[in-house]
Amino acid sequence: MYQTDPPQPAKATLPTMYDLPSEHPEDPGLPDEFHLLQPELLRLTFRPPTYAADHVFSASDLNLYYDASHVQWYKRPDWFGVLGVPRLYEERDLRLSYVTWQEGVTPFVVVELISPGTEAEDLGRTLRDASKPPNKWTVYEQILRIPYYIVFNRYTDELQAFGLMMTRYQPIPLEGLGVWFEDAELGLGLWEGTYQGIHRLWLRWYNRDQQWVLTPAEQEAQRAEQEAQRAERLAAQLRALGVEPDA
Template sequence: MYQTDPPRPPKEILPTMYHLKSEDPEEPGLPDEFHDLQPELLKQTFQPSNYSSEELFTGTDLNLYYDPRYPQWYKRPDWFAVLGVSHLYEQRDLRLSYVIWQEGVNPFIIVELLSPGTEEEDLGQTLRDVNKPPTKWQVYEQILRIPYYIVFNRYTDELQIFGLVTNRYQPLILNQGQLWIEEIQLGIGLWRGNYQGIERNWLRWYDSQGNWILTPEEREYKRAETERQRAEDIGLQLEQERQKAAKLAEYLRSLGLDPDNLPRN
């Protein structure tokens, strides 16, 4: 499509997510099980108190198209979150990819899970080949200017978080492996626990009180446990009342009175 004078906006003339590639079976580095579970835990616990669920979108292993000059170029973050957009594409459809010139809002945070074959690029230690697209680090830092970039190495449990400071990523200081992010009223850090039957260190979100945000399954378990405890408490109270009544009846009998035939007022 030819450009006009005055120029038409990219959203009108560039391909939409329906025209762009959303997956490539021949692409190397298919996700392992950890790359499925860890992003799911991040998604389930990402609940900013200052945004409704309708104003959030999170993507896992989803093509991120970032440059209208080269509309076929994309990166595929392990997990990312966007603030202030509908969780549905144009409020009506599930996304096949995330297309910057269509959405109009860049991701706020990106998480990459290190793999032996991607570590150097994820940490900005590779140089761009002039005949190839820019590296992840260059795209996140210089093109999209993502405010927070998180890199987690599950083999060493090393967590690195970079913040955009004067247009360059700088490592942020963590407090006992955690970082509070004021803009979303959430913190992120390493949690040692059992998720989906696997005990290890996981990356997850916590609230302003320092409590780890619960997954739907954890909330349901907590609710059921509360109900069980409440039922036990009621049962205990009833048993205590029964024992009191039995002692009173025994006392009345010791006085020669029949507790079953006492006069009523």
């Protein structure tokens, strides 16, 4: 007789994006229209100049799975941006969620929009039992170690920025239009203007020249205005030569 080695336990297989849901039935819906419009404006203007568009990902209200030891634990940021990751999951599919142990890249910046019911959670003022998931602040700061955390209160128009210094978030003073992120070559500040018919202060990205990054619709309107001005200049030149442009 001979002795064989005992069977080895199967290697644990971590769930992928396709295994982890993008939402749960017990979760509440979005609280208000601002939580739809503000993240949309952030997404449209988040265009880091040194990264190809297909290697920048941003999302709002998407489950962010962060702990391979507790695969059902997640946070759902109001908005977050990731640098250096394919726009599509495995460069072929729209994401159902963002699973950090599959992606291999954690977010570069997270934005939370404070409401009265979420302020304590967003600013790390809640305490929980060790057997339950940690609050957002703890996840972003200590587990994922996201470099930048932005909190905006639309009721008071207060913008707070925090940067990861060693192991803790420290406040970042606002200068000029807001706060500058050198790694992304973009800044984030408060822009007073009209978006989707609503005039107020909005969070918006700006470039190194202190110019607000235009949305695609604004770019198209700008091009149309430039074309109209060019046509008017040409018409004026023709009239100076005695030629009627419409003839």
